[in-house]
Amino acid sequence: MNYKTLQLAFDSAVATITxxxxxKRNAISYExxxxxxxxLEEATNSxxxxxxxxxxxxxxxxxxxxxNLQALIGRTPEQNLEDSRTMASLxxxxxxxxxxxxxxxxxxxxxxGAGLALLSDFTxxxxxxKFGYTEVRIGFVPAIVATFLLRQVGEKSARDLLLTGRIxxxxxxxxxxxxxxVVAPEKLLDRARELATELSENSPLSLSETKRLLTxxxxxxxxxxxxxxxxxxxxxRESADFREGIxxxxxxxxxxxxxx
Numbered sequence: 001m002n003y004k005t006l007q008l009a010f011d012s013a014v015a016t017i018t019x020x021x022x023x024k025r026n027a028i029s030y031e032x033x034x035x036x037x038x039x040l041e042e043a044t045n046s047x048x049x050x051x052x053x054x055x056x057x058x059x060x061x062x063x064x065x066x067x068n069l070q071a072l073i074g075r076t077p078e079q080n081l082e083d084s085r086t087m088a089s090l091x092x093x094x095x096x097x098x099x100x101x102x103x104x105x106x107x108x109x110x111x112x113g114a115g116l117a118l119l120s121d122f123t124x125x126x127x128x129x130k131f132g133y134t135e136v137r138i139g140f141v142p143a144i145v146a147t148f149l150l151r152q153v154g155e156k157s158a159r160d161l162l163l164t165g166r167i168x169x170x171x172x173x174x175x176x177x178x179x180x181x182v183v184a185p186e187k188l189l190d191r192a193r194e195l196a197t198e199l200s201e202n203s204p205l206s207l208s209e210t211k212r213l214l215t216x217x218x219x220x221x222x223x224x225x226x227x228x229x230x231x232x233x234x235x236x237r238e239s240a241d242f243r244e245g246i247x248x249x250x251x252x253x254x255x256x257x258x259x260x
Contacts, residue, residue, distance in 0.1 A: 001042055005032040007056075008039045013200045014193065015048035022057025027065040028112045033090055040093045049204050050196040051097060053120060054104040054189065060129065061113025070250055073243055080234040087112070088144050088230050092222070094119045095148060096215045098208055100199045104192040105129045106185065110167075115145040118152065121211075122195060123179040125170040126188055131178070132167040139245025139255070141236045143229035147222065152178060 001008070007018045017039050019026040026032075043051050055061055075083070094101065094116065105125035109117035114131045117123060133149070135142040142149075142162050149158045153176050161168070173179045183191045199207065236242050240260045248255035 001038055003035045003039060005029065005035045006039055008042060010046060010048055013047075013049040014052060014196045015043040015046060015050070016052040016054065017043070019053075019055040019061055022055075022059075024065060025059035025062035025108065026055045026057065026113070027062050027068075029065040029068050032065075033086060037086075037090050037093055040097060044098060049099055049200050049207070051099060051101045052104055052189075052192050052196060053094075053101065053116065054192070055106050057107070059107040059113075060103075060105045060109040060117055062108050063111035063113050063134070066250065069246055072237060073246055075237065077234065077238065080237045081230070084144070084230040084233040087233070088226050091115055091119060091144055091148065092226070098211055099204075100196075100207055100211070102192050102195055104188050105170075105179070106188060111135055111142070112145065115148065118173075118178050119148055123173075124181045124183050124188060124192055124195070125173065125179045126185045127170055127182055128185070129170040129173075130167050131169075131173050132165065133162050134165045134167070136163065136165040137245070138249045139236070139239065139241040139243070139257070141232050143232040143236075144226070147225045147229045151218070 006020050009016045009018070017036070019032065019036075021027060021029070021032065072080075072083075101120040101122070103117045103120035103123045105117045105123060107126065107128065108130045110130070110132050111134050114133055117125070117131070133142045133145055146158065146162055149161065153161075157176055170179060170182045174182055181191070240258050244255050244257065
């Protein structure tokens with residue numbers, strides 16, 4: 001397949017997806033979402049036994065693309081709901097990928113980018129990597145990412161990260177159990193490939209069946225939670241606070257919240 005916003009490469013048993021919008025800090029655009037869903041499907045249907053996800057340039061994924069962010073204002077409720085379902089589909093495709101996944105986080109992973117970075121089975125990050133669920137700062141609701149974060153760190157830590165929208169570093173992410181290792185930048189991809197080799201030495205059937213077991217265990221609960229998250233994600237876009245949050249962010253000024 002042809003992709004405009006990412007690269008998909010196969011090397012022996014490993015498929016590597018590289019987000020490739022370095023001039024935009026690999027920000028999430030509608031096109032990138034579509035490319036990533038298709039790349040995950042292509043990797044699923046390939047003979048690759050391990051998937052590595054990383055970014056080009058200095059960022060892993062800086063969140064929503066500014067042009068797409070601005071375009072959210074004025075979309076119809078039906079369009080907002082469709083957008084939310086598509087984003088949820090992307091995150092579930094990564095979370096439920098049938099083989100082991102490794103995220104090699106080469107820089108900032110913010111908002112939806114944090115979701116992508118931390119949904120993999122293994123997450124490696126450079127010391128300089130920054131994470132953050134910053135949605136509340138622009139009048140948004142981190143609904144879809146919250147569904148997964150609660151499972152990863154528990155309610156108290158999830159409330160801290162989601163309600164403050166604060167930025168945290170790789171050391172704190174490691175302490176919280178959100179990442180597995182902090183790796184020097186020049187060794188990041190080598191370490192990801194080394195881990196991929198270690199994993200590929202295990203029984204491929206055992207790996208896939210173990211992932212199936214984990215996915216099936218979570219599915220019923222996730223189905224219910226994700227539907228609520230999709231509606232919350234779409235619903236907040238109808239609010240005045242959301243419109244003000246986007247406008248103030250794009251205009252680089254402090255927002256004037258009304259609570260409506």
